[in-house]
Amino acid sequence: MxxxxxxxxxxxxxxxxxxxxxxxxxxxxxxxxxxxxxxxxxxxxxxxxxxxxxxxxxxxxxxxxxxxxxxxxxxxxxxxxxxxxxxxxxxxxxxxxxxxxxxxLPNPPLDDVPIGPDESANVEVRRVGEPRRINGARQHFELGEASGLMDFEIAAKISGARFVFLKGQLARLERALGQFMLDLHTTEHGYTEVSPPLLVRDDAVYGTAQLPKFAEDLFQTTEGRWLIPTAEVPLTNLAREQILNAADLPLRFTALTPSFRSEAGSAGRDTRGLIRLHQFWKVELVSITAADRSIEEHERMTACAEEVLKRLGLAYRAVVLCTGDMGFGSRKTYDLEVWLPGQNAYREISSCSVCGDFQARRMGARYRPAEGAAPQFVHTLNGSGTAVGRAMVAVMETYQNGDGTITVPDVLRPYMGGLDRIG
Missing domain, CATH: 1.10.287.40 (Serine-tRNA synthetase, tRNA binding domain)
Incomplete structure (x- = not known):
C-alpha cells in the first residue's frame, strides 16, 4: 500500500x-x-x-x-x-x-526499471552456461510418461486438469531437488528454515498484496482460509504488527512448501507437463531489511537463486522485468529463465522482487533504526529459490539421454542414494 x-x-x-x-x-x-x-x-x-x-x-x-x-x-x-x-x-x-x-494501486517501479507494456520489453542482463542443443530432444512429460514414472491421466481422473502423479525415481528426484535447495540456502546462504502453515487468514494474504486484487488466483476453504500461493505469504507475515530492532535485520527465511494456484488467467497455456500446475513444490526466499539495505539485498537474493542453477549445471539467463510485466507488489524484479532443450527456449524458474515498504504498510511491520528513534516501515523482498517442479523439468530435459534415461546431476546424487541414472 x-x-x-x-x-x-x-x-x-x-x-x-x-x-x-x-x-x-x-x-x-x-x-x-x-x-x-x-x-x-x-x-x-x-x-x-x-x-x-x-x-x-x-x-x-x-x-x-x-x-x-x-x-x-x-x-x-x-x-x-x-x-x-x-x-x-x-x-x-x-x-x-x-x-x-x-x-x-500497484507499487511504483524503481527508476532503473525498463518501461514497456509486456514481456517484449524485458531486458536481459546476463547469460550463464551454454544451452544444450539436442537433436530430437524430448520434453519432460514425454520422458516421464514413457518411463511410467509421471502420470497425468490418473491425476486428472482423481483431481482434474493440472495435477500429476510422480512415482518411484521421479518422486525421489522431486524430493531431492527440494532438499538440496533448502540445504544450500540454510547452510551457505544464511537463511533460517521455517515450516509454516499452509492455510492463512485474509489479513495475511492482504498483507502480501494478493488480496483483494488477485483473489481469483487463490484457493479458499469453506471456512474462509486461503491455501498459500507461495510461502512468501506466511514467511513475510512473520514480521507483521511488530517493531523490530535494526540490529536484528536483515531477517532471512526459507521454506520448502506446496503452493496452490488456480491459474485463472492461463487457459490454454502449458496445458501439458509440470510448468503450470495447481499444486507444486517451491523453495521460497524472504528477506526483511532496513530501508537503506533492500537494493543490496535484492542483488544478494538473486545471486542465491542463481547458485542453485549453477550447482545443477543448468544454463540460464537473468532478465529485468519491465513495468508492464512485473508483479503488482514489486518495485523491481529479476526473472531467472532456465534453458529447456525440449522446448528449445528459456522459461522462467525464479522471480526475485524487492517490494520496498509496500507490503510492510499493509502488515504494520516496522523497525527502530536506532535507540529512541521513531519506527520506520521495513522493506521486504521475496524470491523463488527455486520452483522445484520447473527445476525438475530443466534437469530432465537437460540431462536426457538417447535411450530415454536421465543422468542425475552430481550434486543431487547424495540425495538420491547414490543413483546416477533415472529410468
Whole structure:
C-alpha cells in the first residue's frame, strides 16, 4: 500500500508511476477523498470537544442552580451526539473508500526499471552456461510418461486438469531437488528454515498484496482460509504488527512448501507437463531489511537463486522485468529463465522482487533504526529459490539421454542414494 503523505507531496510522480504500470492516473481522486476525510475528522473532533466542554458547563450550571442554562446546554449536547454519530459515519465511509483505492494501486517501479507494456520489453542482463542443443530432444512429460514414472491421466481422473502423479525415481528426484535447495540456502546462504502453515487468514494474504486484487488466483476453504500461493505469504507475515530492532535485520527465511494456484488467467497455456500446475513444490526466499539495505539485498537474493542453477549445471539467463510485466507488489524484479532443450527456449524458474515498504504498510511491520528513534516501515523482498517442479523439468530435459534415461546431476546424487541414472 502506498503512503498517503507521499502521494500528497508527489501527485505527479504517482500518476506517472501508474501510467507506466498500465493503470489510470488517480492522484486527483485520492487527494479529494483525503481532503474529505480530513474535513470529516476535524468536524468530528470539534463536535467531540464541544460536547465535552458543554457537559462540564452543565455541571457548573446545575451547581449554580441555573436550570434554564443547564437545559439549554443539555439540548445542545443531545444535538452534538447526532453530529458526532454522523461524523463518525462520514469518516468511516471516506476512509474505507480511500483505503480501497490505495489497496488496488500497484507499487511504483524503481527508476532503473525498463518501461514497456509486456514481456517484449524485458531486458536481459546476463547469460550463464551454454544451452544444450539436442537433436530430437524430448520434453519432460514425454520422458516421464514413457518411463511410467509421471502420470497425468490418473491425476486428472482423481483431481482434474493440472495435477500429476510422480512415482518411484521421479518422486525421489522431486524430493531431492527440494532438499538440496533448502540445504544450500540454510547452510551457505544464511537463511533460517521455517515450516509454516499452509492455510492463512485474509489479513495475511492482504498483507502480501494478493488480496483483494488477485483473489481469483487463490484457493479458499469453506471456512474462509486461503491455501498459500507461495510461502512468501506466511514467511513475510512473520514480521507483521511488530517493531523490530535494526540490529536484528536483515531477517532471512526459507521454506520448502506446496503452493496452490488456480491459474485463472492461463487457459490454454502449458496445458501439458509440470510448468503450470495447481499444486507444486517451491523453495521460497524472504528477506526483511532496513530501508537503506533492500537494493543490496535484492542483488544478494538473486545471486542465491542463481547458485542453485549453477550447482545443477543448468544454463540460464537473468532478465529485468519491465513495468508492464512485473508483479503488482514489486518495485523491481529479476526473472531467472532456465534453458529447456525440449522446448528449445528459456522459461522462467525464479522471480526475485524487492517490494520496498509496500507490503510492510499493509502488515504494520516496522523497525527502530536506532535507540529512541521513531519506527520506520521495513522493506521486504521475496524470491523463488527455486520452483522445484520447473527445476525438475530443466534437469530432465537437460540431462536426457538417447535411450530415454536421465543422468542425475552430481550434486543431487547424495540425495538420491547414490543413483546416477533415472529410468
Amino acid at each position: 502506498l503512503d498517503m503523505k507521499w502521494i500528497r507531496e508527489n501527485p505527479e510522480s504517482l500518476d506517472r508511476a501508474m501510467t507506466i504500470r498500465g493503470a489510470e492516473p488517480v492522484s486527483a481522486k485520492l487527494l479529494s477523498l483525503d481532503d474529505g476525510r480530513r474535513s470529516a475528522i476535524q468536524t468530528l473532533q470539534d463536535a467531540q470537544t464541544r460536547r465535552n466542554s458543554a457537559s462540564k458547563e452543565i455541571g457548573q450550571a446545575k451547581a449554580a442552580r441555573d436550570e434554564a442554562r443547564a437545559a439549554t446546554l443539555m439540548s445542545e449536547v443531545a444535538g452534538l451526539k447526532d453530529a458526532i454519530r454522523q461524523g463518525e459515519e462520514d469518516e468511516k465511509r471516506l476512509s474505507a473508500e480511500l483505503d480501497g483505492i490505495l489497496a488496488s
